[in-house]
Amino acid sequence: MELADRVESLTPSTTLAITSKAKALKEDGHDVIGLGAGEPDFNTPEYILDAAKNAMDQGLTKYTPSGGLPELKDAIIDKFKRDQSLVFNRNEIIVTIGAKHALFTLFQVLLNRGDEVIVPVPYWVSYPEQIKLAEGQPVYVKGSEDNNFKITPEQLEESITDQTKAIIINSPSNPTGVLYTKDELEALGEIAIKHNLWIVSDEIYEKLIYGNDNHQSIAEISEELKNHTIIINGVSKSHSMTGWRIGYAAGNETIIKAMTNLASHSTSNPTSISQHAAIAAYTNSEEEIERMKEAFEERLNKLYDWMMEIPNLSCVKPQGAFYLFPNVSKIVNQSPFDSVDEWVKQLLEEEKVAIVPGSGFGSEDNVRLSYATSLDQLEEAAKRIKKFVEKYSV
Structure with missing residues (x-):
């Protein structure tokens, strides 16, 4: 079937591809740690949920x-x-x-x-x-x-x-x-x-x-x-x-x-x-936002320190959002993998850690890790990544 040129020109989402693969592995019973998410892992604050319920009750x-x-x-x-x-x-x-x-x-x-x-x-x-x-x-x-x-x-x-x-x-x-x-x-x-x-x-x-x-x-x-x-x-x-x-x-x-x-x-x-x-x-207090922000800041600081323990990895420390974007080019160059994309795929296959290759963001030397998950999961993910890097270091 011939589709419109505007659709044919689109590049598939790297993030969605990794997320889909991680989900399939998890459904097969694997212990997958997903660090691809672009959303907070906290539930919406209660006062916002209440406002939605009230709107429904009022027929809005x-x-x-x-x-x-x-x-x-x-x-x-x-x-x-x-x-x-x-x-x-x-x-x-x-x-x-x-x-x-x-x-x-x-x-x-x-x-x-x-x-x-x-x-x-x-x-x-x-x-x-x-x-x-x-x-x-x-x-x-x-x-x-x-x-x-x-x-x-x-x-x-x-x-x-x-x-x-x-x-x-x-x-x-x-x-x-x-x-x-x-x-x-x-x-x-x-x-x-x-x-x-x-x-x-x-x-x-x-x-x-x-x-x-x-x-x-x-x-x-x-x-x-x-x-x-x-x-x-x-x-x-x-x-x-x-x-x-x-x-x-x-x-x-x-x-x-x-x-x-x-x-x-x-x-x-x-x-x-x-x-x-x-x-x-x-129109309400930002206390819940501040608590969420404090949790993200703690995760950032800990994950950044854990990741910086990995040999040949470099990373600009973020000031906001909830992502790390480390450069892994030296790691990949000293491994048997031809590209960061291949390295990321094998990391998911072997260590069951899902991260997003930087190619989807225009930076082929980098990877994106979301720290929108628990500290325990982040610490375990960092350990698995370090193990994977050491295994394939030439």
């Missing part, structure tokens, strides 16, 4: 406006004021079926055929595919590991052409967990303004930042940068609500209106119950 189960409930938009507006001193109105916000849907819809309304979007490498796996689905062209700019995987203003300037429409900034980053500083964002932003580019600021991990670091949105640096920025966010990571599918975009009113019109013909509206749950998420 009908269609909502395509762009989201006004009450939820107001809660998001208050959140921006509270956290970042950013001021938006309802017409500058669309609620979507997860942050992924916000990105997808944004690229659909922003890009024409051949328009280029600058994608820093490493990147989240869906950025390039969504750009291609909108008939755009991803332009990859590699962030050096020596520079904590962050791109420089000089690299950005060199990559811009007459076709460049936007740049993606993901801070904290998936898969690296690194943060851009205010100065770094300002320098990139100046170039974006100079060339009249849109800045797509993916801030989905903003609540999961550790140590003394703080989240910095490029939109809060100046009014001019705010006017060039579309912020993408949601409750999936911050409130452990991945399955509820509530995200949003905030920015230019014309773009948000176009996104809302497109949503009205594609999805009708985000799920009503999930929207009421999200209202509760943004």
Whole structure:
């Protein structure tokens, strides 16, 4: 059967392939430790569950406006004021079926055929595919590991052409967990303004930042940068609500209106119950979020130390999110395996540890480990990985 070219061009998700294989092994009775998950392992807080139950009991189960409930938009507006001193109105916000849907819809309304979007490498796996689905062209700019995987203003300037429409900034980053500083964002932003580019600021991990670091949105640096920025966010990571599918975009009113019109013909509206749950998420105390963040920070510090005991492994220590992105190229070069992808497959087969090869994120020397699981599982995983590395060291 002949399928549409836009679908044929898609690259299968490496993360899903590993997850599927790990699930099959687990169903066969193997003791598999899965470190591929891109979601918190905590349940959604009780007060959010209660809000959803109350919404159902009250019969709030009908269609909502395509762009989201006004009450939820107001809660998001208050959140921006509270956290970042950013001021938006309802017409500058669309609620979507997860942050992924916000990105997808944004690229659909922003890009024409051949328009280029600058994608820093490493990147989240869906950025390039969504750009291609909108008939755009991803332009990859590699962030050096020596520079904590962050791109420089000089690299950005060199990559811009007459076709460049936007740049993606993901801070904290998936898969690296690194943060851009205010100065770094300002320098990139100046170039974006100079060339009249849109800045797509993916801030989905903003609540999961550790140590003394703080989240910095490029939109809060100046009014001019705010006017060039579309912020993408949601409750999936911050409130452990991945399955509820509530995200949003905030920015230019014309773009948000176009996104809302497109949503009205594609999805009708985000799920009503999930929207009421999200209202509760943004109008209650963040104590539960803080507890979850503390648990992630403890896991990060312990797993990082355990992994650094493995010979020939190097790793930039993350500042946010819940991933490690170590470089294993030296390990693989001293093994019988031809690539990191093969090494990862054999690790799963032999030691039953599922991690994601960095090739899916544009970085073939690295692997991604999620620490969204218990400390016991993380410690055991590190032991198994070390055993595997020592077994195949030449």
